[in-house]
Amino acid sequence: MFTRTTQVEIQFGDCDPAGIVYYPNYFRFFDNATAALLSAAFAMHKRNWLEHFGIAGIPMVDTGARFIKPSRFGDVVDIRSEITELGRSSFSVRHTLLRDGEVAIEAHEKRVWVVRNEAGDIRSAPLPEDVRRLLSAS
Template identity: 70%
Template sequence: MFSNSTRVFIQFGDCDPAGIVYYPNYFRMFDNATAALLSAAFGMNKRQWVAHYGIAGIPMVDTSSRFLIPSQYGDEIEIRTSISELGRSSFGVLHHVYRDDALAIEAREKRVWVQRDETGAIRSAALPDDVRERLSS
């Protein structure tokens, strides 16, 4: 399945009073890493692929994570992101975060491909064939 790698430099504002990354900030980083993976797969930036496919987004509907090694201000981490599964309208994403070549975090997401219906509400939509093809390569 498709994979991508993103490097992140931990900023002072990412950290809590204990000096380590405040855990919700990792989910912001994971969201960015997922967008980067899809941008690499589709060959266009997020704004372009959202418009191209006419979707309302890719909301996260399930997540889990294991925090093994903390990161702090000044650290550089690598987020290795890959597609783990493809459903009818959903897809799984794995994030493996490395700090100094050691596994620091394992995280999983389930995302849903959504479009707006005639009332403006969001509804799941089948993954287009070309999306399925690109993500399974």
């Protein structure tokens, strides 16, 4: 399925007093990596694909990570993101964060394709066939 690698330079503000990345910031990195993955698959920026597909967003319904090695201010890490599963209205992403070519974090997330109803509430919607095709590409 579709894969993309995003490079991130760890900033001072990403770190805690111990000098390592404060763990919630990894989830921010992964959220950005998912947006970059979909933007690459759809060949357009997130603000454009939200409008193009008429969706409210792709909220996360499940996430988790296994932390293997810490990263510090100034490190440059690669986040390899891959679509691993396509459901009716959901998709799963696996993130592998590499530091110096070694696995530092393995993470996963499940997201839902959502639209707004007449009242403005969000509800899941089936993944469009062209989205399925693009996310299934190697």
